[in-house]
Amino acid sequence: MSCESETIDVLRESGHKMTPQRMMILTSLRHASGHLSAADIFEQVKAAYPYVDISTVYRTLTVLKEMRLISETHMGGGDATFEWVASERHHHLICRHCNGVTLLDHTYLEKLGSQIEREVGFHADIDHFAIFGLCADCKRETASN
Amino acid sequence: MSCESETIDVLRESGHKMTPQRMMILTSLRHASGHLSAADIFEQVKAAYPYVDISTVYRTLTVLKEMRLISETHMGGGDATFEWVASERHHHLICRHCNGVTLLDHTYLEKLGSQIEREVGFHADIDHFAIFGLCADCKRETASN
DNA sequence: TCCTTTGTTGCAACGATTTGCATCTACTCT
């Protein structure tokens, strides 16, 4: 029994079918250390099953996104990136000057989410935010000129 | 003197040139009531000057974005939307179930920005966020089934 | 006004993602 079995059940219970392609895409995402582009996933899957089409990858990503098993994030550098939404959520700060990417603990956004829910009644999906801006170093540099 | 004159100065001072095409794109954004897609702007400008190319629109939007005069936001429905960043900022809550879009006051995110700046030293550009989730109505509906 | 510099434009080609459609296959029910 692979570590994907729970996910497979979740998919089946929501009316989706499990196919070898999906299985491979799922495995690729579950075992990735960080962010993957659709092309990354496509390459990995193609190595084992050369007939996959990139549209199948995108369609599977759409399904997984809808079920909130993965996040899709535009981090500024070209293609969208996808990441498994683990139990310990995190977010990113991206510097628009040096393009540096750092982690932001979920606690910062958890407060925002609960405040919105309490005061507006809207339940925000705060899975994986990319917040752009100026990092401390670039802020200093920009100020001194 | 049009209401764009101040913006023109800002652009010139940062080494950019003012062209009729830019002027028209700028006017389109300044006078829009809400969100515009690149295609919307393209159509408007083309009405007055049929030779514009869509790439000029995108390139101008990129410049205006870099100067943070406008925001670019993916609101879930197809193309990216662009909006003038007025002095009174605002954000949006977008329901993933009914696709409803509502306003979110900037105060909610201002706190987040100042906390990140204080504790991490990162200056976040919190201009125009799109926060997805479930609105109060759809939350209720989803719970009762 | 004329010249020089440098950023901008239009066009065409390209890259990323989505979509329509015919075929196929995982799942369910005999």
Add this chain to the structure above:
DNA sequence: AGAGTAGATGCAAATCGTTGCAACAAAGGA
């Protein structure tokens, strides 16, 4: 196991946005 159905796949075409390049035009100075 066999048949039926709903959903998934592969392929091709379309869409949205980006980029290289040669021609062009603002801005600034002589």
